Amino acid sequence: MRHLLSSGDLTRDEATLILDTAAELARVSDRSVKKLPTLRGRTVVNLFYEDSTRTRTSFELAAKRLSADVINFSAKGSSVSKGESLKDTALTLQAMGADGVVIRHSASGAPHRLSHWVDGSVLNAGDGTHEHPTQALLDAFTMRSRMGRLEGLRVAVVGDITHSRVARSNVLLLTTLGAHVTLVAPPTLLPVSVHTWPCEVSYHLDDVLPKSDVAMMLRVQNERMHESYFPSVREYSRNYGLDAERLACMPPDAVVMHPGPMVRGVEVSAEVADSPRCTVTEQVANGVSVRMAVLYLLLGGS
Amino acid sequence: MRAHDNAKGGGGAPPPPAPEGYRTVLDGPEIDRALTRIAHEVLERTKGGRDVALLGIPSRGVPLARRLAERIERVEDLRVPVGSLDITMYRDDLRLAPARALGRTEIPDGGLDDHVVVLVDDVLFSGRTVRAALDALGDLGRPRAVQLAVLVDRGHRELPIRADYVGKNLPTSLREGVTVCLAENDGRDAVLLGPARDRARPGAERRPETEGAGS
Incomplete structure (x- = not known):
């Protein structure tokens, strides 16, 4: 290396x-x-x-x-x-x-x-x-210390995948380390080549969360968006934001991760961001x- | 080879033969006796083992430190704190080899301040490991005194360092290598003398069996 x-x-x-x-x-x-x-x-x-x-x-x-x-x-x-x-x-x-x-x-x-x-x-x-390889490494490190393992861990990466370097690095690294990654995003926020990535893809957050040990929420990167990818922030938040109700659907030991900077009220509700299951400061x-x-x-x- | 030699050589069982090209210098019972003597010496020198903390240097210093603590407890009914001190980040030869994996540093609860720290290692050779350990200690606390216990002192010091407790003084040539096998790491207890590894003889093939012999 x-x-x-x-x-x-x-x-x-x-x-x-x-x-x-x-x-x-x-x-x-x-x-x-x-x-x-x-x-x-x-x-x-x-x-x-x-x-x-x-x-x-x-x-x-x-x-x-x-x-x-x-x-x-x-x-x-x-x-x-x-x-x-x-x-x-x-x-x-x-x-x-x-x-x-x-x-x-x-x-x-x-x-x-x-x-x-x-x-x-x-x-x-x-x-x-x-x-963004060191971000993926620190995410993997955080998962390993929280969950005790990476092999077989089910990770949902949710949000703006198209503009996210964190998503790509995490998919590659976590797959190498034996975890299963599912990307969750509206079709407009998934890159064209996503079918070549070693992971699964879903458009429905509520289907994926109950089967996930980790929910990694990504920020919507407005600064890289030159066109409109979804009708409104409110609609995006309704469909792809993690609030307390959705967190309750996840396994009891599941954790919420965010690479930061976090926009409360869009991808993660304030209640979830402040819960002990959110690992942002640990990350x-x-x-x-x-x-x-x-x-x-x-x-x-x- | 070691997989077949699991017998610990205790009691009346004959000691397992040394591998080809190696000579057994200390067998299991002899290592036991040396450690028992060192435990007594530590108690004597520290007036009953008050404030003593044992710190093993990975990898083979750590089980040795634990065994010493067990013996001290048996003799004096005194629980001495045991820990480990990895010196990799303090080595002076880091740039001579690819980056090494780190060992574990475990400082006993209660810290090291005002304790008599006894560093424990398997082989004392150049003294550079001990120098690195002294540097590492300086970042972890301020012991009242630091002492050194080794199972084998093979000579060839490159720094002004000596051991306070020695299991066996073993005069060696630089063409020889000392290998310490411990039941915890290698499945049996023995100190073997064989051909040197690459350190003393550049260009020689690296022998996996001799990696444990600290410098």
């Missing part, structure tokens, strides 16, 4: 190693000294072409807990706003000796291109509507551990 570009690239053993490593590193967060010397002297560049709070701070904290030097680089207020291309920015970072580049970009495939230009490891922190905490594990496994060795 040199780069982390797609969760589809991970074998079952590699993915399990990342989750096991994350489980050990999670204990570091409980200590008084929350720092390990492992990546001392290594430089990690956070290259963010798209707005992000959660992922960028999570990567930054993860790298700092491993004692790496972190450079935050956002497109706003850098040479990118003056017209510098991705390649030239990459070569600049290369010249500065970056050992790892964490990139978020609005164009699908940007991390893949970048991996050909730099010597260091490239970590995909979300590219367009393509993939954020696990995100740091999982990203520490990925940084360690990619940059820690020879």
Whole structure:
């Protein structure tokens, strides 16, 4: 493993190693000294072409807990706003000796291109509507610690699948790890190629929920929508939103997940969002551990 | 090979033969006796084992620490806290090999502050593992004192480190390798002396049986 570009690239053993490593590193967060010397002297560049709070701070904290030097680089207020291309920015970072580049970009495939230009490891922190592998890893980690297993787990991914990189990464990773994924969305919010994905598809949330151990609710990504995909937000929420009544139809130990940012009242009702079965804050905490594990496994060795 | 050698070599049963190319240095009963002696020495040196916490270094230090705790309890009727301390993230040779899988760090309830921490490992070799363990300890608390117990001291120190309790001093050549087998990990107890693994002899084929011998 040199780069982390797609969760589809991970074998079952590699993915399990990342989750096991994350489980050990999670204990570091409980200590008084929350720092390990492992990546001392290594430089990690956070290259963010798209707005992000959660992922960028999570990567930054993860790298700092491993004692790496972190450079935050956002497109706003850098040479990118003056017209510098991705390649030239990459070569600049290369010249500065970056050992790892964490990139978020609005164009699908940007991390893949970048991996050909730099010597260091490239970590995909979300590219367009393509993939977000560390999110899938932290989701898998959260499911494993809540449910105790991944093999045979039934996961419903609900909402805007077309514009979601989280959905694709999760389908690929969870399938590799032995879980069964069902995508639930109105036909307009499913990508054209969805029949080639290793999962099932349904248009009816109420049919799927009673048979699911995990409901992963996705945000409707208005910022990526250039046309109208459903009649009204209210109708979408009625058909595909998770409220207390629907949660009651799920198995008693089922959990509700959300990659954030969450829009209360649309995909998840406030009551469900505040219930102990909703794992949103747990996911954020696990995100740091999982990203520490990925940084360690990619940059820690020879 | 080990699958056939499940007999623990205790009582009157003959010890299982060492694998081809290896010589048995300590058999099961001898390991038992060494651990019993170390348990007594720990109690003596720490005035009855007050405030002692045993920390095993994975993988084979952990079962050794547990066995020492059992013996201390048998002798003095005193429950000493046992834990494990993984040193992978503190190693000084991380960049020389692909990233390693992590072991478990389990700090006993009550922490390490003001305790006499006894680090337990199977083989003391270069001393680098112990140096890493001391660094790791510094991030976990402030013990009153740190001591070191090892089953085998094979010499060849590369750092100014010595053990407080030694099961057996085993003068070795760098061309030799020490393998510790424990019932908990390998199905039987034995300390074997055989050809070195790749560490001391670069280019040599890696032998899975010798991976347990800590440095």
